[in-house]
Amino acid sequence: xxxxxxxxxxxxxxxxxxxxxxxxxxxxxxxxxxxxxxxxxxxxxxxxxxxxxxxxxxxxxxxxxxxxxxxxxxxxxxxxxxxxxxxxxxxxxxxxxxxxxxxxxxxxxxxxxxxxxxxxxxxxxxxxxxxxxxxxxxxxxxxxxxxxxxxxxxxxxxxxxxxxxxxxxxxxxxxxxxxxxxxxxxxxxxxxxxxxxxxxxxxxxxxxxxxxxxxxxxxxxxxxxxxxxxxxxxxxxxxxxxxxxxxxxxxxxxxxxxxxxxxxxxxxxxxxxxxxxxxxxxxxxxxxxxxxxxxxxxxxxxxxxxxxxxxxxxxxxxxxxxxxxxxxxxxxxxxxxxxxxxxxxxxxxxxxxxx
Numbered sequence: 001x002x003x004x005x006x007x008x009x010x011x012x013x014x015x016x017x018x019x020x021x022x023x024x025x026x027x028x029x030x031x032x033x034x035x036x037x038x039x040x041x042x043x044x045x046x047x048x049x050x051x052x053x054x055x056x057x058x059x060x061x062x063x064x065x066x067x068x069x070x071x072x073x074x075x076x077x078x079x080x081x082x083x084x085x086x087x088x089x090x091x092x093x094x095x096x097x098x099x100x101x102x103x104x105x106x107x108x109x110x111x112x113x114x115x116x117x118x119x120x121x122x123x124x125x126x127x128x129x130x131x132x133x134x135x136x137x138x139x140x141x142x143x144x145x146x147x148x149x150x151x152x153x154x155x156x157x158x159x160x161x162x163x164x165x166x167x168x169x170x171x172x173x174x175x176x177x178x179x180x181x182x183x184x185x186x187x188x189x190x191x192x193x194x195x196x197x198x199x200x201x202x203x204x205x206x207x208x209x210x211x212x213x214x215x216x217x218x219x220x221x222x223x224x225x226x227x228x229x230x231x232x233x234x235x236x237x238x239x240x241x242x243x244x245x246x247x248x249x250x251x252x253x254x255x256x257x258x259x260x261x262x263x264x265x266x267x268x269x270x271x272x273x274x275x276x277x278x279x280x281x282x283x284x285x286x287x288x289x290x291x292x293x294x295x296x297x298x299x300x301x302x303x304x305x306x307x308x309x310x311x312x313x314x315x316x317x318x319x320x321x322x323x324x325x326x327x328x329x330x331x332x333x334x335x336x337x338x339x340x341x342x343x344x345x346x347x348x349x350x351x352x353x354x355x
Contacts, residue, residue, distance in 0.1 A: 028088065031120045035127065036236065037109045038136035038155070038211075043101040046109055046131075047075045047093055053126050054079065054091060057119055063088070072099070079115070089115035091123070096138075096153040106136050106155045137208040142217035142228050149227045151215075159204045163321040166198055166335055168314050169307060178206050182238065182278070186302035191282040193307030196336030199282050202307075203242060206280075213239040238276040246281040309334045 039046065051067050058065065058079050066078045073096070079089035094110040111127065113120045137156035142149060164173050181189055191199045207214045213235050215228060222228050223243070232241050286306065309332040310318060316326045319338060327333055327341070 028116060030115055031117045032112060032114045033120050033124050035111045035113075035124060037111065037127075037131045038107070038138065039109065039131060040104060040106050040136075042104045043075075043095050043107060043109075045104075046095070046107070047077070049130065050091060050093060050111070050127065051077045053130060054089065054123055056126070057122055058089065089113075089119055089123075096155055106157065108136065108138050108153055108155050137211050138213050139207075140213060140215045140231075142215060142219070142222050144219050144222060149222055149225060151228075151231075156204075156208055156214075159201065159208050162198075162201060162205050163318065165314065165318040165321045167202065167307075168310065170305065174202070174205070175209070178209070181206075181302050182210055182276075184302050186300060187277060187279055188301045189278065189280045190301065190304040191280065191307060192286055192304065193284070194286070194309070194334070195284050196334035197307035197309060198335040199307050200244075201335070203280055203282070207240060210238065213237070214242055215239065216242045216244070218244070233277060235277070238278075240278040240280060242280050242282075244282045246283055308332075310338065 037046075047067060051065055054077055055065055062082060063079050064082050066080070067075060068078065069075050073094060075093045077091040077093070078087050080087055090113070092112040092114075096108045113123055115123075139154040139156055140151045141154060142151045144150075162174065164170075167174055170177050191202070193199060206212070215232050215235075217223060217228060229241075232239060311332055312327065312330045315333050315338050318335070319326050322339070324339070327338055
């Protein structure tokens with residue numbers, strides 16, 4: 001049975017309610033179920049495979065299937081009884097790229113199924129068997145929208161490879177250290193040091209290698225709200241909350257009445273603490289002396305790493321591992337300057353996890 005692909009231009013972007021409204025007239029008993037998949041596949045192929053999966057449970061002699069897009073970045077797979085207008089089954093598919101739908105990319109797919117109880121259950125099982133439970137590293141960038149807090153989901157591309165020689169101040173193999181952190185019961189990791197010493201690249205490597213869901217924001221108002229923290233705790237599987245330039249946020253509660261600290265304390269080791277949730281704080285200063293002591297107590301804080309420039313000998317080893325010439329300057333040098341020797345430093349560069 002051929003699939004009918006069409007784009008409904010009458011439905012404006014953002015009209016999610018219009019998609020749900022297609023099921024409202026139904027008088028059948030129904031269930032709704034949500035799943036997430038992270039795959040290296042084109043959006044078109046994922047949607048087509050999902051439609052083929054659904055078709056297995058709806059005989060072509062009785063049902064017809066339509067695949068449509070009502071807004072960029074979303075598809076619906078609709079099932080109707082042949083010759084009738086009522087929808088008996090619906091799959092709503094969203095993905096984190098709204099262009100190049102025919103190109104194979106690393107994508108995160110959000111699938112919501114609606115229909116009869118048994119149909120939803122069996123289609124969900126079949127989709128999971130086909131696509132598995134694989135994950136890709138994903139950045140969830142929170143920002144302030146007109147309607148309130150919102151986020152953009154970005155599937156992470158492979159970062160530049162790193163070597164142990166880039167981080168001699170860790171004093172052990174990088175991956176061994178990060179594995180210990182992920183497996184530890186302690187939630188908090190502090191990274192301090194001047195710009196260019198590799199803090200961001202280390203975090204990016206951690207997120208990608210462990211296929212984590214990472215939440216970031218650069219808006220203090222969002223950090224002071226509950227919505228982002230609730231979403232972080234509700235993430236399925238391992239997740240990390242990254243707070244960059246955090247020195248102004250972590251003062252002791254008795255100094256200036258820091259209400260934000262209560263959230264960090266509860267998330268890291270309070271009543272609502274959940275396994276697999278990590279928080280990484282970074283600062284361009286060389287210490288966290290003003291931090292609330294409760295956040296750094298044993299069992300809550302895993303470590304406080306002090307990033308530093310490389311000595312000339314360390315820089316030569318790092319350059320050799322990266323296949324680059326040794327630095328000419330025999331003084332200390334940051335990783336950023338080592339790998340970008342001809343780029344002039346710009347004051348307060350806007351470099352972050354989500355770029």
